[in-house]
Amino acid sequence: MPQAIHFISIGGSTMHNLALALQQQGYLITGSDDKIYEPSQSRLQKYGLLPPETGWFPSKIHSGLKAIVVGMHARKDNPELVKALELDLPIYSYPEFIYQQSQQKQRIVIAGSHGKTTITAMVLHTLKFHNRTFDYWIGDSIDGFDTTVKLTSGLNGSAAPIIIIEGDEYASSPIDSRPKFLHYQPHIALISGIAWDHVNTYPTWEEYVDQFESLAEAMPKAGVLIFDESDDMLDVIGQKERTDITKIPYVAHPNKIVNGQTYLITKQDRQVAVQIFGDHNMKNIAGAIAVCDRIGITEDQFYEAIPTFKGVAQRLEKIAEKGERVFYHDSAHSPAKVEAATEAVKHQYPDKRLLAVLELHPFNTLNTSFLEQYKGTLDKADTAIIYFNTNDLEGARKGDSINLKDFITAFDKSNLQAFTSITKLQNYLSQQSDKAQAFLFMGSEIVQNLDLNTIAGSL
Known part of the structure; x- marks a missing residue:
């Protein structure tokens, strides 16, 4: 039964x-x-x-x-x-259950404030490209995979020998406030970067960083810790006294951009065209290569697979392109992600004027200390626009005073446009068709609040 x-x-x-x-x-x-x-x-x-x-x-x-x-x-x-x-x-909680089902597998956990979904997706794409047998859990749907989780734990057929897990630092369940990634007990862990997020759960920077330190400290003997060497906080975590684990730092993969196309430069000076771009994605690629190397995928095999990787939905996803104009959407909301996405589009298209729209979410701006993290994040945009729903903000803050001026001050960008009315934002955008050639819309709910395809058509 x-x-x-x-x-x-x-x-x-x-x-x-x-x-x-x-x-x-x-x-x-x-x-x-x-x-x-x-x-x-x-x-x-x-x-x-x-x-x-x-x-x-x-x-x-x-x-x-x-x-x-x-x-x-x-x-x-x-x-x-x-x-x-x-x-x-x-x-x-679901991370506890996934661990229970994967105790006999080699567990590879991809964590970090940003990039973890993309790195996980790259590894999954490469393993599937080379017909490897594996289980996985990833936070978003990706091309070529019917579900976001696969567990072969023994009721039917043979179990996969490894599982690739996207490790979230958010609370595990209503009765378990521990970060999800602490449940997985990884043999190999990658931390892609640390930038304050989930401020409603971790109201201080120190509390947030503590979660990643706990992950690194919980690595088993003979474990492998892979980390972004360019991230100051990760460099500190990576250099902590753990002589019983292997530490593998990485930096952005060498690359070049030609006419809006990004190419990876390999150690043999080969050029490999990829469909993703931006310095943050070059770091993601380097991290994915490091993970693949530890589970039996060579660099040449990775380079064979990566050109067909389309990226993850809502991560610098191209909505439209016509002539000299290009339109992207990214679910970015936290300061580090906003800055990375904006810089990536501007760097990819340096000769185009960039219009960037950011939808702010109340639970990501619950205190003024966190709000200050947005300073300079939209500087690469030629025209920068922020939008937030004042009703949502008031409900989330429960009386804590913050207003439009606070947001404008936080970004510290001249000529920043701010809207609290979706209708007024749409009217403003309709007048910008001749003002820019590259458009970036950021936020996960902006898709529902704006018809991006219609906006793209008008721009």
């Missing part, structure tokens, strides 16, 4: 992908959620896992369950979670 697993908050991006992966392994899956959006809803329905009605139902929790997997969307007082605790059932 199949082992039964119940998902509390099955509608989440990660949660529903994990549910689908376990169903494919032969587990009996049930789940609940109070809200389920697309594409989760259609995918769950396709495989018969969509709950018949939304809400929480303690009756679904019983002693016959092998495990409960709880998502971050649930609260501590969730009635299903409360009953699971009363019955003393095994309760896991």
